[in-house]
Each structure stands twice: as structure tokens, then as C-alpha cells.
Amino acid sequence: MIEIIELIKFDKDSTLPLYVQLYEKLKTLIGDGTLVCDVRLPSIRQLSKELGINRVTVVTAIRELEKDGYVYTKPGSGTFVSSSFIVTDKSMHLQSNLVLDEVYTQEYASLINNGQVSLTENSINFASATPTPDLFPVDDFKVALNEVLERDKGNAFSYQDSQGYYPLRESICRVLGEAMITCNPDDIQIISGAQQGIDIISKALLRQGDYIITESPTYAGAIAVFKSRGVQIADIELFEDGMSLSVLEYTIKKYKPRLLYTIPSFQNPTGYSCSNHKREQLLKLADKYDLYVIEDDYVSDLDFEGKKYITLKSMDKNNRVIFIKSYSKIFMPGLRLGFMIVPPGILGNVIEAKHATDISTSGLIQRAFDLYIRKGFWDKHSQFMYDVYKERYIKTINALDNNLPQNVTYKKPGGGLNLWLSLPPGFHVNKLASLCALKDIVFAPGKIFYSGNSSQKLNNIRLSFASVYVEHIEHGVGILCKTIELMEQKNESYRNLPIL
């Protein structure tokens, strides 16, 4: 005990209050390992006496340490050091930066681990299509969370119905009504995010060796599910207005797939949208060939230019469409919440697959989100996110207009979170990624969005503006474009290495 006290010296010239100085000293002793896990701190009385400072000062410092997780108090026994908060700091740092959300693949991870792409606190992150944490409505959600705990007590933590908390399913139906989709709570399956929805549908409908049709390129997480299920992927090249209908019909006839996976509006990664005409035809093909269609409604709400695409689900007369919606983009990814509208013919299988997957989604989160919607917070927040994203979208488009090298092209999507830049064929995208990373700019190489089954374009990159602050966009896009030009000038643009 005495030793600890001897290590604490106050700086009399400091302008910092004594309690802050004590807080910092103790934090340092914990951080550098002098005070190890579960060591008991001297008592308030001892500290106060030995250090010659006021008791209130000591209490305040300890309280702050506890709040920040450096110490914990056992009633009646004293205050103890929480272990490993050095590691915590480190891991929290890593976490906020290394997380590449849905673009994670072992390949991309190795790119990062090899140091070819690195993310730091200063990175301008065009790789992540995920909102920044500052946008999350923590205060409103906290209100909902606490009200639910008050209202439901332990029931909030019981097993939930596998299909999902019924009142939340009701709330979702009401919100969907505003988006012109009619459904009732019995059609809704609550899921822990869109990724889980794809996994559950795969379990309910697909067996090893079955075929599935996807767009190419497409969401890497979907490819991962289908591969994990042992399913054969028949991928169809995606054009600016959707897949070619004749290729689609040809592929259906050839492989007789049970399922088609599509992101019709502001697709991930391309930002392309299927035309309304093609949507109608696609549904006709689904009817004709007895095909289920997963409509991954990634971000159709983020329609910045009044494109007014109609969801497949709202046109779905014959129950062919499984509509999947995540709250990760508009709300917050870490909640792990979303829902599906499931055709009655497969609902039983879907509920059983959900039960075998994780029994149910967290009841607390479901209940809190339900109350959040019922209180009108959701309407307010989705409008707010729309405005934030729209500003980032316009800024990115403008920056590209001002800076884009002649040999780089892209289609303005009119909405969503992603832009798909085409560099000249054979352009060394990995080298570009490395060079940009040196300047703290990261993006997602196009390659990771291909299943590898048919021809891939390796000269694309996905630029997502979801997590880049408006004030960094011009700078980030500028550096990206200049780096491309520089590579061209130095004749470093084209790969002379085997494809990574």
C-alpha cells in the first residue's frame, strides 16, 4: 500500500484540479501495469491521509476511474483494479478502425495484415459503407431502452418468439405501409441483420449442389453464405439498368435454380438500379420458372434524385419475393437488427431455420427498437440520416466531377451509399490501394465483390461515402484521383505482377 502512495506525486504548479491529477496518476499506474488486475487500492481514508488531500478529492477521482472502467468497487470490500485496460484501449482503437464491416473477407484481411492497406485514426475511409458512430441517436435510444426495462423487467430477457417480438412486427408493418408495401405481422421474420437473413433463407431453401443466381458483382457477404452452404453460384453480369433479361432466362433454364438474389436499388457495390421495366419482367420470370427472389433492400430509401424505383415486393402478386431489410445503414450496424417479409409457402421452414440458427434475436433490442419506432423517433432519425447521406453524396459527386481523370468512369447512381469507378482494363488496383493507404485513403478493391465463378472485372473500385465526413471528401477524392494520374504518368498503372 505504502508503495502506491509513494508513487503519487502532485504537481503543485499544475492548473489541473487535484482530483484530475490523482485520476491521471492512478490511470497511469494501472495502464503501465504497476497496479495489476484485482489489486485492492488503499482506502479513501488512507489515500486522503497519506497524500494529504481532501477526502472528497479522492472520492471524486475514484468515481471517475470507476466510470471509465479502470477500477471496480465491491461493496464492503473496497476498490480494485480492473485488469487489462491497456489492452482495452488498444483493442478499442483497433476495433474502430480495422472493422471493414460487410466487406471483410480473409483475402482483404490479409491485404491489411500484410500492411498493403492499413487503417489508422487519420484514414479517410471510403472502404466502409457504414455510418459513423457520431450519427447514432444514442440519447433517444437510451430513453427507449430504459423505458423497456422499466416496463417489461425480466421479460425483456426471456426467450422471444423465434419469429420475433410481435409488437415490433406490428410497428414494422406500419412503417412499411408508408413505403407502399402492405403486409401483416404474421409475414414478418425478425433477424439479426440482413446477413443473417440471407443465411436463414439459404438454410430454408437450399441444399448443397443447388444453384442460385446472383448479380455480378454483388454483396460479398451473400457470396460467403452461398459458398458456405455448398451452393453453386450462377452469376450474371450486372449492367447499369440491371441484368440482361435474356441472359437471366437462359441461365434459369440451364441451371434450374431455386433462388435468385438481387439488390435492385442502388446496388452494392455498383450503385446501379434495375429499371422498373426489368423489375416487372424479372417477376414474370420468377412466376414462370417457380423461382423465389431475395430482394435485398439495401438502401432503397436513400433516393437522392427522385428515381422512385418500385420495390419488387410491392409488385409481388404471386408471393415470389422474400424482402430483406437491415437497419445497419440507416440506423446502426451494431444493433444487429433487421427483418424479412416471407411468403407464406416457406414461412414454416424459415422460422425453423431461424430457431436452429440462434433461437431468436435479442429480445431487449427488439423491444427497445419497437418503442423507439412507436415514440416517433424512427421517423425523425431516418429523415436525419437521409439528409446526412445526401450531403455526403452530393459532395462526393462534385469532388469526382472536379477531379476524375479522363480514363476513369462511373455512373451517377442517384442514391445509395456506393460509387463504382471503372479504371482502364488491367489497371493495377492493388498498387493503387497501397499508394493511397500511404496517404491515409482507403477504398474497397472491386475484386472482393465477385464470386470468382465467371469473368471478373479487376479494374473497379468501390467508393463508399457513408463514413466519410463532408469536410474530408474533397481532399480524399482529390488524393485518389491524383494518385491514379501519377501512376499513369510514371507508367506504374498496369500490373506486371501476378494477380494477388
Next chain:
Amino acid sequence: MIEIIELIKFDKDSTLPLYVQLYEKLKTLIGDGTLVCDVRLPSIRQLSKELGINRVTVVTAIRELEKDGYVYTKPGSGTFVSSSFIVTDKSMHLQSNLVLDEVYTQEYASLINNGQVSLTENSINFASATPTPDLFPVDDFKVALNEVLERDKGNAFSYQDSQGYYPLRESICRVLGEAMITCNPDDIQIISGAQQGIDIISKALLRQGDYIITESPTYAGAIAVFKSRGVQIADIELFEDGMSLSVLEYTIKKYKPRLLYTIPSFQNPTGYSCSNHKREQLLKLADKYDLYVIEDDYVSDLDFEGKKYITLKSMDKNNRVIFIKSYSKIFMPGLRLGFMIVPPGILGNVIEAKHATDISTSGLIQRAFDLYIRKGFWDKHSQFMYDVYKERYIKTINALDNNLPQNVTYKKPGGGLNLWLSLPPGFHVNKLASLCALKDIVFAPGKIFYSGNSSQKLNNIRLSFASVYVEHIEHGVGILCKTIELMEQKNESYRNLPIL
């Protein structure tokens, strides 16, 4: 507006305060559909004036309605009726009773839907191996939840590392140390409950057509996963001290499985435990035949008679054991939280499978639970749960000692949450279930714990005492036993119907 006010009449003779009367009147108008979804209530001023009551009375009633979810307030616009709270009440009622947690199967559900087994509020539920909601430490968890929101703000809702929130993995390792299992945070994979753990391991290790070995009977949720994966189940009869080692070796040689799934301590559904000798031998076989072993540590902590079984993981020298632990039984099922210790050789595959399954487990729940552990709440609560369950265990054993008919047998497990009663061969268990249900007693028929691949015993029932209050146990067990005797006397015990 006027009409609403005309519908509200106060009872002058009532002893209820006016605000409660107003609350009840409005609740009824909402409940019976007179006030429909999103209708705006008259203003506080209007209500106060027209009803001739104090403003504070009106405000209090409205606040209570809001708290209970019947109305919501839009700042600046007024108070509106939340829709569908009639349905909500209904669905909440259904939920708390119909949820059969992990014993859910389509077959069992149909038993309920056919009215053969029904659960009501008065049911004494020996079917659920899940704690009752009143046992959940809502207040302590709320403290942790709010501190995390205060500390991490929006970061609590970002995508988490797929492997899990690092500080939580540290906390888990410390807790495991107390249970004699050494591991480090890099070995830990956070999961959304044990069910998800089994699903992820299946994805990481098994392909359609592969073989897996299970005990027979075993956890119905595990059977569901393996079947969904298209895996062949080789099930081995479970004895009171574990599987027969010679049958095990024979089966391994015959089917060359990649994986064995076992619940060595206080097994579900039997309560049987593998002897320490058999545990050692089992690990030797795993080494010899290059087999991974899933150790589902269901409730080894609930050792009420000092059996001191050693976990397979703590004996695992050669990294053969995948240790899965859920917090559903000791903490609360609705959290959907658990973890696995994963051998390094398969960790990469496991993380990838987790990512493809749901990207990550809810960050908020992970962070709150981490703080909950660090604050010492966990130690306190697990001791509390141990005491509660032990009391229920002893009471159930005593009730059986006093009431068990001669022709019914079971082995006293010494711990866990389940007892496995053997009725005479051919006993009509479904009929027993129906008769007991008429008297508000429910239990799980043994049949649902068999994969159906090899010989099943159809004369067992699982009696779980986890969610039965001590004061109901004697009564419940008494009725069960009397019903069995009655069936025998009336010669109704043996099935004359085809097996359901």
C-alpha cells in the same frame, strides 16, 4: 375531440384516484378500438377544462399511458394513440407462455397447436429449462447498460469485431480461470448463444454427407442444426456414466466423423454425466482418430452435490475440444450471448463462418455484459442463481421421492436442470401429456430429443425444474405422479394408437 370527452365519465364513489380512473378510461377506449392508431388526444388543457379536473391529474394519467405504451408524444404536436396495443397484450401473453425455448420443434409445436398440450398462465411448466424472468438482475444490468452508453456512445453500436468485443473476451478468460480453464482472449469467439455456436461450428467443419457423432438422446437444437446442414447423425446410446467407449470407437472407425457433439456434465435432456475416466478415454480417441469434440457446457456450474466433474477443455492437451458456453441458463436467455473456446487450427474458419452468419453479435450487449462482469455483478448473480436452482432441485428430488410410482425410475443427476424419468416401455407418453395439460402441468416428451436415426426410447419424459417456483413443485410433481397411477389403474397407460 368532443366525443372522446363525452365518453369519459368518472365514478364519484370510486376510491381510485382520478388519474387512475382517467388512465383506465383512456386505456379502455384504446383497447376496444374506439381510439384508433395515431389519433391525436385532446390537449392537456382541453381535457382538464372539459372534464373539470386538475391539469396535474391529466398529465399524470397521460404519462402513465405513455409509460405503458398506449400513447406516444411527438414534441410540439401533442399526444397520439399507439396502435395495436390490444394485440400487444395478447401477443405478450402468448409469448410468455408459449415459448418453449430450446425444446421447440415443429412436431412439438403441432402438439400445442392441436390443443394436445396447452400452456396457460396457470401452467406449472416442467417443459422449459429456462429461468423465470423474475430472476433476471434487471437493475444491475441496467446500470451496466447505461454506463456503457455513457462511456462508448455511438461506438457501442458500430460493427464489432466478428470474433467479439476484445475486453469481453478478456473478462471471460478471467472468469474461466476460476473454473480451472486457461485460455487467452485470442482463443475466444463470442456467439449469440450456444445454439449459434453449434451452427457456426457446423458451417466451419461440416459439409453435406459428413458424419457427426452425438449422444442419444441429446439437445434437440443440436439435432436441428446437423440436419439442416445435411449431415448424417451417428447417435450413440447414452448411459448414466456416458457413452460406451467400445461403441464409440466402433462408430468412429465405421463412419470416420469429423466431429463429436457431447454435453458431458448434467446432460440435456437426461441429467447424466460422463465419468471422469470416460472423459479421459474420449479425449484419447479424439487424438487417435483426429476428431474434434464439441463440449457443450450446458450447466456444469450447477453442481449441487459436489460431483466435481472435470471439463474436457481443461484436460485438452492437443487442441481437440471446442468448448461452448451459453449464458442462457445462468444469466438470461433473451440476451442471446455465449462464447466458444476454439482450437487455433480452426479459428480462421470459425471467424469466417461467424461473419457469414451475422457479421457479429450485438456490440451493445457485449459491452454491457463485459462491464457487468468487471463490476463484480456476475460473481454475485451466478451464486444467486446457483442457490435458487439448488433449492428447486432439492425440492423436486424430494417431491419425486415422496410420490414416484413404483414402475417409474430415474437417476438423481446431482446437478443441472433436468431429470429424465423412465416410464414402463410402451407407456402412452402423449396421452399422459394431454391429461397433465388439462391439469395445467406440462413437461417435455422424451421423443423430441432423438434424431430418429437409431432406436429411440419413447417411454421417457424430461422434467425440468428451472422455471417452476419452489411452492409449485410438490403440487406439480404430485399431479404428474397421480396421473401416471390413474392411467395404470384405468388401463389407459399403453398406446393403442399409432405413434404420433
